[in-house]
Amino acid sequence: MKIICKNCETPNYPDFNYCSNCSQKVNLHRINPHEILHEVVHYFTHADKGIFQLIRDLTLKNGIVAKEYINGKRKKYFPPLNFFLLVAAIFVFISNIPKETPPIDIPKENQELSAISDPIQKEKIIHLYERKEKMLHFMRKYSNLMAMMALPLTAFFFWLFYKKQNYNYTEHLVAGMYMLGYCILVNTLLILPISLLFHLSSKYQALLFLLFQLFYFTLFYYRFLNKSTKLQLAKAFATSAFGIIAWGIISGFTVNAYVSSGFWGMIQ
Known part of the structure; x- marks a missing residue:
């Protein structure tokens, strides 16, 4: 029957x-609690597509993961969009953990303000410094979010520089989800705790993140495209550096526009 x-x-x-x-x-x-728990454990740890298996593979094989997934091995790996969104959820959870930040005394921190005699001019400059501090706070708190926003641009640059490889833009976007998602995960769970442990400033933390991104992007695309020469490694490095610098310029320009125009008050 x-x-x-x-x-x-x-x-x-x-x-x-x-x-x-x-x-x-x-x-x-x-459906019972055991069934739900089993499904959750299975979703994250199943041998052929668990997220922990994916993180291991992105650590050891990096670009090969994206290459195999795009070329047809879809059941073997945790889906790229699910991975990227899960990393985003982890980041949002951690970034919303309450942290005590002492208020900054603008006049005390900027002694040159005492030399300005015009009260109106002094008030304008103080507001400028306040907007700058708010924007810096935003960047420190949501640095990973800004990195995630770079995904479409990063994928575009790699597609542009490697058009002869016959991967379309969407396929580069999929590769970017794995590549950028892994970098953000490392930043959230490794670089940030190390920075807090050794009391590193946000500038050094950002520098560590950028250097790791540059190293991982280069190795990822070198393996993703199955290259084997030093020239191709140099091209992967140059493309990675160009994408990171371009996004840095765009985000820096946006931040400066926020600070100088006072647009921050409009988005609060």
Whole structure:
């Protein structure tokens, strides 16, 4: 007697564990806490596509992961968009943990203000410094978010520089989700704690992140495109550096526009 799949209503033989049409389990149990917990553990740790397996592969094989996924091995790896969104969720959770930040005394921190005799001019400059401090606070708190926003531009640069490789823009975007997602995960779970442990300033933390990005981007695309010469390694390095610098210029210009125009008050 055949068993009817409860998902797609396809008849299946009794010895089938999974539906031949939709791949859902044929013999289902009632939903209970154990079932939910099992699904969660399975989702993150299943050997052929668990996220921990993916993180290991992105550490050891990096660009090869994206190459195999794009070339057809879709079931082998945790999906790129799911990974990227999960990293974003981890970052949002950590960034919203309350942190005590003492208020900054602008006149005390900027002694040159005492030399300005015009009260109106002095007030304008103080407001400028205040906007600058607010923007710096935003950048420190949401540095990973800004890095995530670079994804479309980063993918565009790699697509532009490697058009002869026959990968379309969307495929470079998929590679970027793995590449950038891993970098942001390392920044959130490794670089940031190290910076806090050794009391490094936000500038040194940002520098460590940028250097790691440059190293990982270079190695990732070198392996993603299956290159083997020093010239191709240099090209991957140059393309990575160009993408990172271009995004730095764009985001820096935007920050300066916020500070100088007071646009920060409009987005609060």
